[in-house]
Amino acid sequence: MEQKLREQFDGLLTKYTDLLLGETDDELKEKVQMWALYTYMSKSMPPLVKHWNEQYPDAKEGMKELIQEIRERNEQYRNEQNK
Template sequence: MTPQFEEDFQDLVYKAAELITGDTSPEMLEKIKAWAFYNHVHKALPALASHWNQTHPEGKAGMRSIFEEVKTLNQALQAAKKGQD
C-alpha cells in the first residue's frame, strides 16, 4: 500500500467513526476497524465467523463488547442529533 492510500483510508475510518459514534480517538478508530471487519466477515463468511467464535471465546467476548459500545455510542449520537432538531 502506498502512503497516500494509507492516509486516504485513515481519513475514511476517521469519518466513519465520527458519523457512527461521534468519537474519533485513536482507540475508537481501531475499534471501528475491528467492528467493520468482523461485521463484514460475519455477513460474508458466516461459517468462518462461527468457527472463530467457537475457537476464540475470549475474542468473541471482546468483539461483543466492541459491538455493544459502538451501538450505545451510536444511539446516544442519534438521540443528541434528534434533540438538536
C-alpha cells in the same frame, strides 16, 4: 501498499467514526474498524467466523462487548443529534 492510500483511507475511517459516534480518536477508530470488518466477515463468511468464535470464546465475548459499545455510542450520539 502506497502511503498515500493509507493516509486517505485513514481520513475515511476518521470521518466514518466521527459520523457514527460523534467523536474520534485512535482507539475509537480501531474499534470501529474491528467492528466493521467483523460484521462484514460474519455476513460474507459465516462458517469462518463461527469457527473463530468456537476457537476463541474469550475473543467472541470481547467482540460482543465491542459491538455493544459501538451500538450504545451510536444510539447516544443519534439521540443527542435529534434533540
